[in-house]
Amino acid sequence: MLLARVLGLLVAVGLGGCVLLYLASGERRYLDYAWRIFKYAVYLSAFVLLLIFAERLAGEF
DSSP states (O other): OOHHHHHHHHHHHHHHHHHHHHHHHOOOOOHHHHHHHHHHHHOOOOOHHHHHHHHHHHHHO
């Protein structure tokens, strides 16, 4: 769980940094980076939750 918290913190810092860079420079590529970071973070968290669900389901049998 510590790893998940550290990764969550890194994602939050990355998103915040990209948004701040966009606000400071006005370049659209920083919003694209932020969207990519957010999208992959959601995919990764969904994958981890599915693994946890599968582990609990397999433990029932």
